[in-house]
Amino acid sequence: MHSDTAHETHEDHLDHGHIHPAPEGFIRKYVFSLDHKVIGFQYFFTGIFVLLIAGSFAELVRLQLTDPNGAIMSHTAYNEMFTMHGTAMVWMVLIPLVTGAIGNFVMPLQIGARDVAFPWLNMASFRIFPIAVATLFSSMLFGGPHAGWTEYPPISLADGTAGALWCMAIFIIGISSTMTGLNFMVTIMKMRAPGMTWTRMPLFVWATFATALMNMFATVALSVAVGALFLEHVFNVPWYDPARGGSPVLFQHMFWFYSHPAVYIFIIPAFGVVSEVLPVFARKPIFGYKMIAFSSMAIALLSFTVWMHHMFPAGIAPWLQLPFMILTYAIGVPTGIKIFSWMATLWAGRIYFTTAMLYAMGFLITFTFGGLTGIFLASVPVDLHEHGTYFVVGHFHYVVAGGAVMGFLASIPYWYPKATGRMLDERMGQIGFWLFFLGLNGTFGPMHWLGLEGMPRRYASYANFASQYPDAVFWNRFETACSFLMVASVGLLVFNIFWSMKNGKVAGINPWGARTLEWTISSPPPYYNFKKLPYVYGRPYDFDQPMPYQNTDLEIEAFPEYGKVVMPIPTAGAAAGAGAH
Amino acid sequence: MGPGFWPVTFLMLALSLICAWYFLYGNIDWILPGASNPLTDRTNDIDALFKFMAVSSTAIMIFVAGYVIYFGVVFRARPGESREAVGVPVHDAPKLEFWWTVLPSLLLVVLTALSIVTWYKIYFGTAVPALTAEVIGHQFYFEYRYPGLKNSVYSKTEAMHLPVGVPVRILITSADVIHQFWVPEIRLKASGVPGLVQNLNFTPEHAGTYSIACSEFCGPDHSLMQGQLIVEPVAAFNAWLEKEKTAAAAGGGALNLAEGTADAGKATFAQKCSACHNNPPTPFDQKLVGPGLLHITDDPAHPNLVSGKPPTPENIADILQNGFNGPIGQMPNAQANGLSSKDIANLVAYLVSLK
Ligand code: HEM
Numbered sequence: 001m002h003s004d005t006a007h008e009t010h011e012d013h014l015d016h017g018h019i020h021p022a023p024e025g026f027i028r029k030y031v032f033s034l035d036h037k038v039i040g041f042q043y044f045f046t047g048i049f050v051l052l053i054a055g056s057f058a059e060l061v062r063l064q065l066t067d068p069n070g071a072i073m074s075h076t077a078y079n080e081m082f083t084m085h086g087t088a089m090v091w092m093v094l095i096p097l098v099t100g101a102i103g104n105f106v107m108p109l110q111i112g113a114r115d116v117a118f119p120w121l122n123m124a125s126f127r128i129f130p131i132a133v134a135t136l137f138s139s140m141l142f143g144g145p146h147a148g149w150t151e152y153p154p155i156s157l158a159d160g161t162a163g164a165l166w167c168m169a170i171f172i173i174g175i176s177s178t179m180t181g182l183n184f185m186v187t188i189m190k191m192r193a194p195g196m197t198w199t200r201m202p203l204f205v206w207a208t209f210a211t212a213l214m215n216m217f218a219t220v221a222l223s224v225a226v227g228a229l230f231l232e233h234v235f236n237v238p239w240y241d242p243a244r245g246g247s248p249v250l251f252q253h254m255f256w257f258y259s260h261p262a263v264y265i266f267i268i269p270a271f272g273v274v275s276e277v278l279p280v281f282a283r284k285p286i287f288g289y290k291m292i293a294f295s296s297m298a299i300a301l302l303s304f305t306v307w308m309h310h311m312f313p314a315g316i317a318p319w320l321q322l323p324f325m326i327l328t329y330a331i332g333v334p335t336g337i338k339i340f341s342w343m344a345t346l347w348a349g350r351i352y353f354t355t356a357m358l359y360a361m362g363f364l365i366t367f368t369f370g371g372l373t374g375i376f377l378a379s380v381p382v383d384l385h386e387h388g389t390y391f392v393v394g395h396f397h398y399v400v401a402g403g404a405v406m407g408f409l410a411s412i413p414y415w416y417p418k419a420t421g422r423m424l425d426e427r428m429g430q431i432g433f434w435l436f437f438l439g440l441n442g443t444f445g446p447m448h449w450l451g452l453e454g455m456p457r458r459y460a461s462y463a464n465f466a467s468q469y470p471d472a473v474f475w476n477r478f479e480t481a482c483s484f485l486m487v488a489s490v491g492l493l494v495f496n497i498f499w500s501m502k503n504g505k506v507a508g509i510n511p512w513g514a515r516t517l518e519w520t521i522s523s524p525p526p527y528y529n530f531k532k533l534p535y536v537y538g539r540p541y542d543f544d545q546p547m548p549y550q551n552t553d554l555e556i557e558a559f560p561e562y563g564k565v566v567m568p569i570p571t572a573g574a575a576a577g578a579g580a581h
Numbered sequence: 582m583g584p585g586f587w588p589v590t591f592l593m594l595a596l597s598l599i600c601a602w603y604f605l606y607g608n609i610d611w612i613l614p615g616a617s618n619p620l621t622d623r624t625n626d627i628d629a630l631f632k633f634m635a636v637s638s639t640a641i642m643i644f645v646a647g648y649v650i651y652f653g654v655v656f657r658a659r660p661g662e663s664r665e666a667v668g669v670p671v672h673d674a675p676k677l678e679f680w681w682t683v684l685p686s687l688l689l690v691v692l693t694a695l696s697i698v699t700w701y702k703i704y705f706g707t708a709v710p711a712l713t714a715e716v717i718g719h720q721f722y723f724e725y726r727y728p729g730l731k732n733s734v735y736s737k738t739e740a741m742h743l744p745v746g747v748p749v750r751i752l753i754t755s756a757d758v759i760h761q762f763w764v765p766e767i768r769l770k771a772s773g774v775p776g777l778v779q780n781l782n783f784t785p786e787h788a789g790t791y792s793i794a795c796s797e798f799c800g801p802d803h804s805l806m807q808g809q810l811i812v813e814p815v816a817a818f819n820a821w822l823e824k825e826k827t828a829a830a831a832g833g834g835a836l837n838l839a840e841g842t843a844d845a846g847k848a849t850f851a852q853k854c855s856a857c858h859n860n861p862p863t864p865f866d867q868k869l870v871g872p873g874l875l876h877i878t879d880d881p882a883h884p885n886l887v888s889g890k891p892p893t894p895e896n897i898a899d900i901l902q903n904g905f906n907g908p909i910g911q912m913p914n915a916q917a918n919g920l921s922s923k924d925i926a927n928l929v930a931y932l933v934s935l936k
């Protein structure tokens with residue numbers, strides 16, 4: 001019954017007929033690869049690269065605000081910086097990292113599949129990503145976009161060529177997300193190992209499934225919105241320009257119809273990571289498996305119904321505000337259930353404070369804080385005060401940096417041993433956690449009262465506000481200082497990632513004593529992951545039980561529920577890409 | 582539950598109560614500007630909602646963070662413990678889950694209900710406002726208009742005035758891109774969207790001077806789009822309004838060309854004239870709708886104005902005041918262009934300075 005031992009070999013003595021030899025040589029293996037794991041690495045390193053750029057833009061933004069008249073750059077340059085920072089962070093960093101990198105590497109392993117359903121499509125999705133990045137950053141050669149990551153018309157129409165390039169970049173990355181969404185959805189529906197019913201799926205897989213659904217259905221609205229904006233930039237089609245009869249509010253509707261689900265596109269995978277990490281290091285079953293899985297789906301569906309909470313003062317009929325306020329409050333319920341279930345998972349555990357666990361527990365605190373300030377923003381009257389201020393900047397950074405990024409940072413030390421075969425250095429990791437946690441609270445905490453006191457967001461200078469509220473200068477400098485703690489943390493992480501590849505302790509198959517399927521095969525996993533198909537008997541969270549897997553030598557056809565799409569069939573294209581045959 | 586569970590819980594409860602007491606009875610002006618002396622009736626309503634949320638969510642935060650830390654401390658794996666040791670294998674606890682679903686839901690229902698009451702007051706609470714004022718956003722200043730006073734209070738240096746104790750309705754829109762009207766002490770804001778009018782209703786309760794900030798990104802100088810709100814006793818307000826009205830009736834006051842400043846004229850030109858005249862100004866023969874206005878006083882190729890008169894300040898002012906319908910097209914008059922006498926003086930000063 002124990003699969004730990006059964007899988008220790010790399011030898012191919014029990015190959016199914018159509019398992020392919022792994023590609024050899026650096027180029028074939030790491031550049032032109034169809035392997036979901038390698039594509040995951042490609043996403044990871046590209047995403048981290050963009051993170052460093054977008055992070056330095058954030059630091060320039062922060063430095064500017066150390067002086068109420070603007071310390072280092074012109075208004076125009078500042079506007080370009082926060083626009084590029086927000087755009088790159090949302091579309092070119094977080095979404096690719098949590099779905100493209102972590103989702104790609106982990107999800108197929110966790111369901112016992114040999115790859116995603118459409119490896120070619122997967123490769124294409126990745127190839128598109130650097131093109132989108134290049135397009136986005138090339139806009140800076142044409143003066144850059146200035147209107148914020150939302151690029152609301154009519155003001156964004158002043159961006160000209162740079163604005164058109166911005167639209168192109170978002171459109172292109174949208175294609176990539178949609179294809180990944182489709183790919184993951186089919187993979188999870190059709191390629192789970194025999195015996196892995198829906199309710200035996202690891203929670204990260206549930207999270208990836210909910211995310212895939214949103215990626216597939218929400219991205220389309222955004223593509224249409226920016227497609228139309230592109231046509232307006234280039235061919236003067238008057239969709240949005242009120243001076244020519246267009247509707248600027250229409251853009252906001254379409255933008256947020258995507259972008260509200262988008263915030264869940266990056267937070268739900270983080271939920272998934274936390275749901276894996278907490279039970280492993282508390283050495284006890286995840287509390288309320290079904291409620292956690294169900295609430296991910298509920299949040300995914302509800303997330304399509306709340307977009308107007310971003311537009312309360314923006315020009316919608318007052319009565320329309322009400323349903324959106326109510327639905328936004330409704331989304332708080334499944335979110336609360338999740339948080340309470342994670343806390344209950346900690347109760348009476350045997351808690352090991354590894355780096356991953358620290359990030360997961362830190363997540364519980366900072367994400368809850370972000371969720372609670374969301375309650376303030378959902379109430380129409382209170383939002384009429386808070387909208388468009390630093391309160392909002394504080395709120396969403398607690399959610400994205402304190403939620404999505406913390407979840408992502410938990411996933412790195414957790415799956416690094418599986419990906420590389422070596423442990424990520426714990427000491428550096430834990431120092432990194434404390435730097436990040438303190439830096440995050442110091443940077444984004446004071447933004448809440450600055451915003452409430454009267455500091456609007458997207459302000460290149462705040463002399464008038466500072467004259468009303470003299471402490472503003474102190475707090476802004478304090479935030480800037482704290483933000484450098486996060487920079488140090490990310491720097492340490494990047495160093496650690498490269499350092500530990502050579503110097504880390506050898507990990508072995510299952511260094512954490514975890515129970516999901518990826519921990520039953522060697523680290524790093526062999527090319528086609530599972531030489532023998534595992535049969536799944538139960539959920540992966542019962543630490544007092546034997547592993548719920550059995551390796552089977554049976555033909556796949558013996559498992560009708562396994563469906564038609566069983567594993568990637570090497571096509572001519574795959575052969576060209578992977579260099580086999 | 583774990584060693585020290587109840588003491589820790591009571592500690593957190595005590596902490597939550599202290600915070601609640603502070604939010605309700607302490608001075609939180611450093612969080613909400615003017616909370617101790619609310620500017621309007623809406624300020625009061627919104628602050629009450631805010632405090633309710635602050636009290637409940639602070640308590641939730643204390644309990645979540647508190648238990649996460651407490652569990653971490655008491656259930657930590659001790660050094661030397663066997664790696665095989667596991668935690669208590671509970672999978673769920675239906676009763677507990679029931680309560681932690683129902684109680685937060687109830688809290689949210691209460692919040693929603695309270696929010697709807699305040700929402701109603703904001704948009705529909707003032708059936709018959711005693712004063713309706715209009716705010717129009719421009720890049721990068723606010724323009725304010727009052728009944729009987731259209732097209733006259735234009736300059737961005739002028740403040741918005743409101744009377745104490747009178748229910749007012751503010752109508753908000755924009756002339757170019759999207760802006761947002763926000764007075765932090767009132768707690769209300771609304772976007773000025775071109776082609777759309779939104780309203781806010783409230784009654785100012787005491788006098789004072791406040792800042793108006795644009796809180797929707799509207800271009801390079803968004804952060805400089807600041808205005809001033811002067812709330813004053815009814816008598817003072819009426820006196821101000823009368824004064825402005827008389828000035829408006831007299832065409833915005835007597836035209837005094839010596840008062841004009843080229844800088845102010847330049848800004849007005851960008852707002853009011855650039856639709857028809859190239860901005861920055863170009864020579865006469867480079868037309869948009871109207872001719873270019875560079876070198877208007879010293880162009881050998883174009884010695885006289887379109888009106889046939891020599892280009893003196895007075896004659897230029899005459900065209901701006903009365904308009905001119907000539908072969909090139911229609912130059913609108915001061916009323917159609919929305920120019921006060923002061924604007925005209927500024928514009929003439931600006932045009933004359935274009936050598
Ligand atoms: C090093 C950590 C970070 C720092 C110091 C930082 C700082 C800032 C600051 C100060 C602003 C406000 C700009 C303004 O309103 O004038 C901002 C905006 C923003 N940030 Fe970050 N940020 C960080 C990480 C992130 C991450 C991880 C995301 C991921 C989504 C993100 C997304 C955004 C977005 C979407 C905006 C709004 C931009 C806009 O107004 O259009 N930031 N950031």
Ligand SMILES: [Cu+2]
Pocket residue numbers: 259260263306307309310
């Ligand atoms: Cu939203």
Ligand SMILES: [Cu+2]
Pocket residue numbers: 760761795796797798799800802803804806
């Ligand atoms: Cu503005």
